[in-house]
């Protein structure tokens with residue numbers, strides 16, 4: 001059984017896509033077979049791994065809509081060893097309206113990924129989600145075991161944590177009793193400011209919530225990668241950002257075996 | 260008739276809320292009577308102006324659902340002169356599903372704001388939207404004349420520009436022939452990096468698209484205000500960020516009279 005993890009946050013721009021890409025790449029570097037799944041109509045995971053979403057014939061939208069018989073028909077091998085992608089394109093936003101029946105809409109992704117030997121072919125399946133708790137995110141919450149919550153050093157991101165926790169709790173009750181929160185990853189951290197230091201301290205004081213030791217600092221390297229379409233572990237292999245995502249991968253590996 | 264402007268972007272975390280709050284505050288400082296409308300279930304505009312969304316009895320959700328007869332029943336006066344708020348709370352995300360009829364769903368907000376003398380009571384009505392092109396954003400596009408597009412120095416934000424322009428074009432064809440793009444505001448700019456300088460240059464080369472001269476630089480002051488719930492024009496009145504939003508207000512004033 002593959003270990004399934006998704007980056008979830010109602011707040012926009014907190015580093016969900018950046019964390020999904022770089023954690024996937026760091027795990028793949030360590031020899032794990034990884035499938036990255038783009039569930040956001042913005043398709044930033046797809047372009048962040050070097051593909052043009054507008055030029056891909058078969059995507060996750062086709063899997064949701066039942067236009068392909070099996071999800072692996074949409075899998076793309078990436079430029080990086082051990083790393084595959086189930087891509088998206090902007091038409092993914094229309095999928096929900098096009099579904100004929102409303103039966104089990106929330107389980108479409110879980111069911112598609114439980115067939116065709118997919119779980120056996122990968123060690124990890126990582127999901128990127130849009131900045132809301134709509135159809136795509138709910139499908140992801142039904143299909144995964146672990147939630148990773150990137151939290152930007154921002155008042156809105158901290159205030160928004162309540163809604164993320166409430167949504168995960170509701171998904172565990174209604175859809176997926178296995179669902180667990182793996183932890184919070186602090187992103188866009190600038191330790192030269194009191195604001196970041198105070199935020200970090202505040203996060204670490206929240207009871208019953210794991211905050212990873214690894215922090216992702218604010219760095220232009222992680223802006224550049226969004227244009228280059230290359231994970232930072234390749235784009236700037238010895239940078240602080242690459243080291244941080246490798247150390248996050250190590251913490252995640254330790255955590256999933258411990259839980 | 261009030262001048263109606265919305266910050267729109269499919270990409271998350273680009274500065275939609277921060278721009279709505281600070282532009283509203285800068286216009287109010289210049290003696291314009293301003294209504295800020297929160298159309299995002301995250302309710303960051305509401306908390307960014309000092310209110311706790313969970314403790315407000317009547318919000319825009321009640322206006323959409325027809326639970327209040329007139330929108331002004333939900334208006335709140337803020338701490339700042341000439342600045343009012345139509346607040347939101349997280350239950351706004353459920354509004355679309357609760358609507359009885361699907362007739363004219365997209366015109367609910369436009370119609371609610373065209374009654375009760377609202378247009379005559381304000382010089383400007385500014386709208387904050389969620390990071391998607393769903394029900395709330397479509398309602399806003401039908402209710403406004405001008406679109407402001409904050410663009411973060413990010414590969415994903417630039418790539419996402421295509422979808423914003425496509426959405427605005429579709430809204431003009433289908434819903435609102437008056438709709439115009441006021442311009443692009445560059446946000447999170449760090450002029451010490453090649454990345455920001457190259458991005459800015461790239462933005463300015465796009466044909467037929469106004470890019471405001473004013474740029475909003477990356478600054479911890481605009482992180483702090485998200486927690487403080489105070490516009491930067493008050494929180495740090497002589498800061499570079501406050502001056503930038505005042506100069507943006509001047510450019511917007513010049514632009515709306517010119518068009």
Ligand SMILES: Nc1ncnc2c1ncn2[C@@H]1O[C@H](COP(=O)(O)OP(=O)(O)OP(=O)(O)O)[C@@H](O)[C@H]1O
Nearest residue numbers: 012013014015016017018131218219222226271413
């Ligand atoms: N630590 C960092 N330092 C600087 N820039 C970063 C960092 N992490 C991510 N970025 C950049 O900030 C932007 C936002 O990050 P990203 O797109 O990963 O967030 P997201 O949560 O996926 O956004 P959305 O809500 O739109 O899906 C991107 O352009 C990315 O390149």
Ligand SMILES: Nc1ncnc2c1ncn2[C@@H]1O[C@H](COP(=O)(O)OP(=O)(O)OP(=O)(O)O)[C@@H](O)[C@H]1O
Nearest residue numbers: 012154271272273274275276277390477478481485
């Ligand atoms: N120029 C800036 N420099 C530093 N931080 C900023 C700047 N502008 C905004 N911020 C902070 O970055 C975060 C993202 O900005 P904001 O919430 O305004 O974006 P948004 O587009 O409204 O996000 P969402 O898509 O979630 O609605 C906020 O915490 C805000 O305080």
Ligand SMILES: [Mg+2]
Nearest residue numbers: 016017040044
């Ligand atoms: Mg993303």
Ligand SMILES: [Mg+2]
Nearest residue numbers: 275276299303
């Ligand atoms: Mg916002």
